Amino acid sequence: MRLLIVEDEKRLAVSLAKGLTAEGYAVDVVHDGREGLHRASESPYDLIVLDIMLPGMNGYRVCSALRAAGNDVPILMLTAKDGEYDEAEGLDTGADDYLTKPFSYVVLVARVRALLRRRGRHGASPVLDLGALRVDTATRRVALDGEEIALTAKEFAVLEHLAGRAGEVVSKAEILEHVWDFAYEGDPNIVEVYVSALRRKLGAGLIRTVRGAGYRLEASR
Numbered sequence: 054m055r056l057l058i059v060e061d062e063k064r065l066a067v068s069l070a071k072g073l074t075a076e077g078y079a080v081d082v083v084h085d086g087r088e089g090l091h092r093a094s095e096s097p098y099d100l101i102v103l104d105i106m107l108p109g110m111n112g113y114r115v116c117s118a119l120r121a122a123g124n125d126v127p128i129l130m131l132t133a134k135d136g137e138y139d140e141a142e143g144l145d146t147g148a149d150d151y152l153t154k155p156f157s158y159v160v161l162v163a164r165v166r167a168l169l170r171r172r173g174r175h176g177a178s179p180v181l182d183l184g185a186l187r188v189d190t191a192t193r194r195v196a197l198d199g200e201e202i203a204l205t206a207k208e209f210a211v212l213e214h215l216a217g218r219a220g221e222v223v224s225k226a227e228i229l230e231h232v233w234d235f236a237y238e239g240d241p242n243i244v245e246v247y248v249s250a251l252r253r254k255l256g257a258g259l260i261r262t263v264r265g266a267g268y269r270l271e272a273s274r
Contacts, residue, residue: 054099055079059089077206086110105132120147127168188216215270224267
């Protein structure tokens with residue numbers, strides 16, 4: 054899943070991005086409200102962590118603009134303020150949850166997961182059943198023939214993206230875009246490394262290579 058952090062405290066933003074990346078999310082970071090609005094309007098995100106006090110445009114206005122445009126992405130607001138009226142204003146503009154600084158990183162991750170689960174309940178099912186393969190995107194667990202398979206956070210992220218497009222050809226560029234952040238400048242062959250790891254754990258025939266086009270995950274029997 055792809056997250057956007059809009060936070061002008063650069064140390065905090067980098068720290069959150071590192072932690073959430075380690076949890077298996079693809080994370081983009083911007084430090085300005087206008088840039089955050091632009092990024093959220095141009096790219097599909099599964100959740101936005103949005104600070105209120107931002108240069109360019111504050112978080113209230115960013116949230117309002119997204120909701121006015123029909124964007125229903127879950128938004129978790131962050132602020133140094135702690136008054137009930139500030140919280141009320143954040144929720145009134147369309148935010149889904151509110152967290153006051155300083156906060157526990159563990160609590161933030163729990164809130165992120167809760168919002169993503171909630172979205173899953175209202176939209177697509179968080180559980181992908183593909184024959185013998187079961188991918189639970191809420192609990193981040195994978196089972197094959199009823200036996201749980203241990204995956205790293207990044208392996209799960211690659212599998213989750215392929216499973217969400219099961220039967221379709223997904224290009225290496227698409228996987229990079231959704232699993233790694235927009236600033237990734239490493240070797241694009243990193244995708245092949247993770248696909249190979251998944252094949253070792255789940256069986257060679259599950260993920261097919263479509264020469265010159267990408268990969269296709271096929272339902273396991």
